[in-house]
Amino acid sequence: MARHRVLTGITTTGTPHLGNYVGAIRPAIESSKQDDVDAYLFLADYHALIKSQDPNLVAQSSREIAATWLALGLDPNQTHFYRQSDIPEITELSWILTCSAAKGLMNRAHAYKAAVQGNEEAGEDPDYAITMGLFSYPILMAADILIFNAHDVPVGRDQIQHVEMARDIAARFNHHYGETFVLPKAVVDDDVAVLQGLDGRKMSKSYGNTIPLFGTPKKLQKAINKIKTNLLEPGEPKDPDTSAVFQIWCAFVDDADRQEMRAAFEAGLAWGEAKKRLFERVNDEIAPARDEYDRLMANPGEVETILREGAERVRPESIALLDKVRRAVGLRPFTVVG
16 A cells, blocks of 8 residues: 655744644644554744744754654654754755745735735835745745655645645646656644634634643643633533633543533533543643653753654655756756756
């Protein structure tokens, strides 16, 4: 059976939180264990430079995210686990793709359009504080995907456009220079939850409403206790479908436990008791990995070795692909004709 290449990256800004775990890390690790999947999992640290100019934050986040994936069960011997900045072929490919990618396509990128709209609403110049990194972000993402000719790219719905752009860029290149790239496909798993944060909005670092993935049990419990609820008293029926507590609970239990908790909400379960149960369930799942995470964070050399070895394993592929690309566009040794 042919193995499907599946590629997942996570931007190295901020501390991993429950939303990252449920929406990306847990499903990616589970997928990497399938016999028909050839998994590429990487730290998108070049992308982090678009969002953060704090070098210490970028470096610390890279360590935390690498340790998180490893602690939660990622097997670096069964997957391709690497750091984006350790694959120089990605940035060279990004420039070559930039030379054929349509500017009009970049103009339609959601992140760029949102930034322009925000500036216009604030009465600023449309491009105020917008960097070329933000504008050309989809091309770097295309290079991430195409350098290893990934077939599938699991993403949230807000990232579908970027994978479709990578597909368009690859198709345009293939049209001009001959079949070079696999056309990637965005894969959205509707069964993967998008967690609500402390304020009921999507859990996101940009909203500052996250529940950190690792930390002491006391800190986890404190964060869960901050989840916004209404003023209904114990004994008063509560609507589970509008509750962030219930929604997060559902991401950590099976269907039978979901139905049991739903019934408890409708019977008037107290908010304090609901949050206590949520803490215990989340902590039960996270606790086994917490000690390993702390150990890895205390031994950065071990994590560094794993990432460097991962890069060494995949670079023969990226070097070969880039050589093919260079020759296709005419960057050939003088001794090579056609």
